[in-house]
Amino acid sequence: MRLSVDVVIVGCGVSGLVAALSLPEQLRVLVIAKGGLEESNSILAQGGMSVLLDETDEDDYFADTLEAGHGENRECTVRIMIGESRSALDYLRELGVEFDTDSQGQLDYTREGGHRKRRICHFKDYTGREIITKLLQRAQQRDNVTFMDHTTMVDILESSGTCVGVRAVDGQGDELEIESGWTILATGGVGGLFEQSTSFPIMTGDGCRIAREHGVRLENMDYVQFHPTGLYSPGDVRAVLVSESTRGEGAVLLDAKGERFTDELLPRDVLCEEIRRKMEEEGSSYVRLSFEGLDADAVKARFPGIYESCLERGYDMTREPIPVCPVQHYLMGGIHVDENSLTTMPRLFAVGETSCNGVHGANRLASNSLLESVVFSRRAAAEITRQHAACQTGTA
Ligand SMILES: Cc1cc2nc3c(=O)[nH]c(=O)nc-3n(C[C@H](O)[C@H](O)[C@H](O)COP(=O)(O)OP(=O)(O)OC[C@H]3O[C@@H](n4cnc5c(N)ncnc54)[C@H](O)[C@@H]3O)c2cc1C
CATH class of the missing domain: 3.90.700.10 (Succinate dehydrogenase/fumarate reductase flavoprotein, catalytic domain)
Structure with missing residues (x-):
């Protein structure tokens, strides 16, 4: 079967959903997921999402992220993540995601290893479930977004060095050729390859493997975090x-x-x-x-x-x-991307755990991955929107 969409998103965790919700509603978006729509590591997130407390926290938060990452972080992307963290939080709250507050209605921040301050927003100990439930509801209400669960990407489609879609196999074993103007890989980590992991077993690094087979640059694939x-x-x-x-x-x-x-x-x-x-x-x-x-x-x-x-x-x-x-808990490395989540292949983007934008360096600071996923998925959507507009006006 052949399908044609403007954007195909491979993965339905926080990064795939934020990308889908951040794209303009005039674009036809297809989200495919290897398992059920809620079978993502995002839904398992317990601790929460880290955010900048106020401008006096900027240098401390930056220092904590770099210290945890052994200084191997890409400093410019760390600055972006921290700088855009409050607007990422506001964005989630506008979509209806709840975070715990104290008796005065102020956010109830918690603390985790490597953070010198309490700067982690949470919803009890099931922050991920709260985020995914609300984002999925919102995305399913969108007329321009379609979902296909139990549909596995087995390859990307390439034409003259540009990504033009993906090849997938659906739940019945039928092959699909999904042509798209832009492709976003949001396929999560590699926990399924380990004997003991906090991850769902279906996260087997497919995005990274397929990208590498097409000569797309990977980075720091040996930087695997244990919890x-x-x-x-x-x-x-x-x-x-x-x-x-x-x-x-x-x-x-x-x-x-x-x-x-x-x-x-x-x-x-x-x-x-x-x-x-x-x-x-x-x-x-x-x-x-x-x-x-x-x-x-x-x-x-x-x-x-x-x-x-x-x-x-x-x-x-x-x-x-x-x-x-x-x-085993998390992959810091992944598909190399720039600050707008673009890989080394034109029109192929990677977001969330499968990507490596360098924010985590050699070791991720606790609760920085939900934040990273939200910030850099929004940036991928903004870049695709820009490229799409340039194509429409003939200025691409
Ligand atoms: C138990 C646990 C607790 C965590 N707690 C926190 C926390 O408190 N704070 C924090 O910041 N981070 C936490 N993390 C890490 C964080 O949840 C993840 O890094 C983040 O949610 C990754 O989101 P993602 O969208 O990139 O990938 P995921 O949410 O893992 O989603 C991956 C998606 O890709 C799909 N997929 C994979 N391969 C294919 C394929 N071949 N074809 C089609 N679809 C495919 C899957 O079906 C899934 O929909 C935790 C992780 C775990 C496991």
Whole structure:
């Protein structure tokens, strides 16, 4: 079957949806997704989305991002992400996404590893679900946006070095040739390639692999982040993440003797190393995370999703420490893109986890990926809008 659209978006997580919603309504947009429309890592995001508090926070936020990234970040894109973070937040709220507020109606910021300040907006511990539910509703109301679930991109279409669409296979096994003026890859990370990961198994780096087969530049593909605290539960297909914000709110890591052995808010890569060393020393597959110092009702109210997931696996985190260990979590590298998310192939864009715009450097600062996805998907849509207008007026 052959289809023709103005823009095809491969992926239905936060980056694909924001791109779809940011494109002008006169463009025909098709979003395809390998699994169900809600089967994205975006929906799993617990901790939240980091934002600039005010202009006095700019240098601190920049320094925290670079420190976590070991200085390998692209400084200009970090500045863009931070500079556009408040407008990204306003944009989500205008679309109906809710974030927790305090009794005065002010945003209730939380803190995670590597952040020197509380600057993370969240909705309880299921920020991703809140974002995806609202964005999906909005996008499904748009007349110009069509969705095809269980439809897998197997290749991109190339003509004279320019991307002109994608080849896909639908749920019935039928092949589709989708011709498009512009193509956006929003295919997420590589967690499905790892034995223990917080990711849905369908995220297998397809965007990166296919891009590379067409000579599109990739960057830092070996920069893979492990999260320090996945719930140790060997039978699970996907590791349950115990958000960093649990540690931000006071949960502590204990060794086999029940003693604290590290600073829980170290950047992720450093803390993973500390935990690994402890596990090795003790010959154990996990360490323990204790909520003992926290009020049990407050823990249940603030972390309902994590509490339930642990309970389903036989652990009541308000009564006993839970077993945790490092698990694969995020890809900092990906398809090389510029500050407008354009790859090295004309008319091919990449956004979100599958792209590498350099904001994360060698290690992502917690809660910077939802933000990055929103900011740079909006920029991709703006650039496509500009290119489309130039084609219409013959100035391309
Ligand atoms: C458990 C967990 C908790 C997290 N918590 C946070 C957090 O609190 N804050 C934060 O900032 N970040 C967090 N992250 C990271 C963040 O959620 C992701 O990096 C981000 O949401 C990625 O969004 P995305 O749109 O790029 O990809 P995804 O949301 O993963 O979506 C990928 C999409 O691509 C589609 N796809 C893949 N391959 C193909 C193909 N071949 N053909 C068609 N479709 C394809 C999938 O079907 C899916 O729709 C968390 C991640 C996990 C796993």
